[in-house]
Amino acid sequence: MKDVLLVAKGVARSFRSTRVLSECSLAVQEGEVLLLLGANGSGKSTLLRILAGLLRPEAGVVERSPLLLERGVSYHAHCLMLYGDLTAAENLQMFAEVSATKQSWSSGAGGLTESIQEWGLAPHRNRAVNQLSKGLQARVSLARGFARASALYLLDEPSSALDDNTTKHLCGAISRKVSEGAAFVIATHDLARLASVATRALLLSGGAVVNDSQAPSSEVAAHSVQQTIERYRELNR
Amino acid sequence: MIALRQFSRILKYMLLLEFRVRDAVTLLLSLSIMFAVIAGFGITSASLEPRVRERLFPALLWLCFMVNAAVALGRSFEYESEHKVLDGLLLAGVPPAVLFFAKATVNILVLCAGQVAGVTVLGMLLGVSLVPHFGLFSAVSLLVIVGYSALATIVAALTAGARLRNVLLPLILLPLLFPLFFCAIELTTLILEQGLLPLSSQWLSLLAGLTVVYVALGATLFEFAVGD
Numbered sequence: 001m002k003d004v005l006l007v008a009k010g011v012a013r014s015f016r017s018t019r020v021l022s023e024c025s026l027a028v029q030e031g032e033v034l035l036l037l038g039a040n041g042s043g044k045s046t047l048l049r050i051l052a053g054l055l056r057p058e059a060g061v062v063e064r065s066p067l068l069l070e071r072g073v074s075y076h077a078h079c080l081m082l083y084g085d086l087t088a089a090e091n092l093q094m095f096a097e098v099s100a101t102k103q104s105w106s107s108g109a110g111g112l113t114e115s116i117q118e119w120g121l122a123p124h125r126n127r128a129v130n131q132l133s134k135g136l137q138a139r140v141s142l143a144r145g146f147a148r149a150s151a152l153y154l155l156d157e158p159s160s161a162l163d164d165n166t167t168k169h170l171c172g173a174i175s176r177k178v179s180e181g182a183a184f185v186i187a188t189h190d191l192a193r194l195a196s197v198a199t200r201a202l203l204l205s206g207g208a209v210v211n212d213s214q215a216p217s218s219e220v221a222a223h224s225v226q227q228t229i230e231r232y233r234e235l236n237r
Numbered sequence: 238m239i240a241l242r243q244f245s246r247i248l249k250y251m252l253l254l255e256f257r258v259r260d261a262v263t264l265l266l267s268l269s270i271m272f273a274v275i276a277g278f279g280i281t282s283a284s285l286e287p288r289v290r291e292r293l294f295p296a297l298l299w300l301c302f303m304v305n306a307a308v309a310l311g312r313s314f315e316y317e318s319e320h321k322v323l324d325g326l327l328l329a330g331v332p333p334a335v336l337f338f339a340k341a342t343v344n345i346l347v348l349c350a351g352q353v354a355g356v357t358v359l360g361m362l363l364g365v366s367l368v369p370h371f372g373l374f375s376a377v378s379l380l381v382i383v384g385y386s387a388l389a390t391i392v393a394a395l396t397a398g399a400r401l402r403n404v405l406l407p408l409i410l411l412p413l414l415f416p417l418f419f420c421a422i423e424l425t426t427l428i429l430e431q432g433l434l435p436l437s438s439q440w441l442s443l444l445a446g447l448t449v450v451y452v453a454l455g456a457t458l459f460e461f462a463v464g465d
Contacts, residue, residue, distance in 0.1 A: 083254055085258055099330060
């Protein structure tokens with residue numbers, strides 16, 4: 001039986017007078033890769049920020065397991081969460097150095113070099129983040145997130161700026177982390193490239209969950225993921 | 238121990254960034270020198286008695302510091318806001334108070350550089366020397382700068398996401414700093430006139446008290462300033 005890492009119950013959030021999320025509930029288990037689907041403005045990014053703890057819900061609660069509290073959350077979003085005038089290597093080094101649980105990072109010179117090599121950043125390691133292309137900036141942000149051995153990874157459109165090779169590498173990195181027990185929640189429109197790693201899909205519409213493929217066995221889950229994806233495509237037609 | 242390690246590491250990278258970009262310190266030094274030159278020439282051309290000039294010096298000095306520092310620190314969270322790096326640091330397990338102390342320390346160092354420039358240029362132009370009272374004046378300046386930096390850091394963090402942040406920061410910050418500057422002016426006058434800084438001075442007690450309150454407020458409220 002896999003442990004539940006996080007439970008969100010009836011989460012709601014508005015910005016000014018616009019309701020972005022309403023009564024949204026979900027649970028995330030260890031080893032799960034949950035695709036968060038939905039049209040633009042359906043509340044995916046807001047839900048991810050709430051799950052990360054960066055945004056407070058106006059209603060509802062988010063409960064985190066002791067394992068999640070201990071190992072923390074890695075979050076990748078459009079905002080890079082990096083210093084634009086520091087180099088790629090300096091940013092990664094800084095995050096490795098300030099991590100509260102030193103052992104949870106691939107820290108030290110070896111870990112840093114490994115992380116830079118893994119994400120193909122070696123030729124760009126000494127360039128300021130602001131001087132890198134969008135795709136390379138996304139790679140630095142992903143390298144920061146994946147360098148940490150977190151229990152939960154929240155990825156907001158991780159492949160939107162990535163080329164095919166890097167997206168394949170991302171899928172491989174996700175599978176490796178899942179085999180170590182980590183869970184993923186991935187908001188994406190890139191179903192062609194990311195659906196293969198999903199074990200579950202959840203469809204948001206108008207700030208509420210309208211379809212959840214949660215199922216006990218992986219076969220049924222895979223089937224349900226496809227159904228949820230089809231429902232998402234129907235809604236977008 | 239972890240918090241201290243995190244503080245030293247973040248401070249290292251914030252200073253590296255400040256050294257590399259140098260916009261806040263360059264802006265503050267330029268404004269301090271220009272303001273001091275304008276004020277100095279204005280007073281000199283009025284052919285005032287040296288004693289009157291000495292009496293005017295504290296008010297001019299701290300006015301120069303207060304306005305220029307507010308302008309320079311308006312960009313305090315520019316680097317952090319650009320790509321929301323504070324969110325990343327919070328998720329990496331860095332407590333908000335550690336981020337506050339690191340940022341406030343960077344601001345203290347920037348303000349110290351501006352104060353040295355302002356005192357030197359304004360002092361030269363008005364013929365007022367603080368060299369004989371270097372220790373006492375440094376102590377007062379440090380207390381003012383620490384209090385100013387603490388308050389400016391929290392207000393800059395609160396206004397960082399606002400579209401009108403460059404207007405909001407001085408409008409919110411300056412009125413809150415009035416008590417600090419009344420103390421600074423009174424104590425600098427006391428140092429220049431009497432050459433001493435009695436520990437029993439009410440102005441000194443008020444200045445120390447305000448600085449402690451501003452630092453405590455900043456460390457406590459920073460969590461809300463960087464939250465949603």
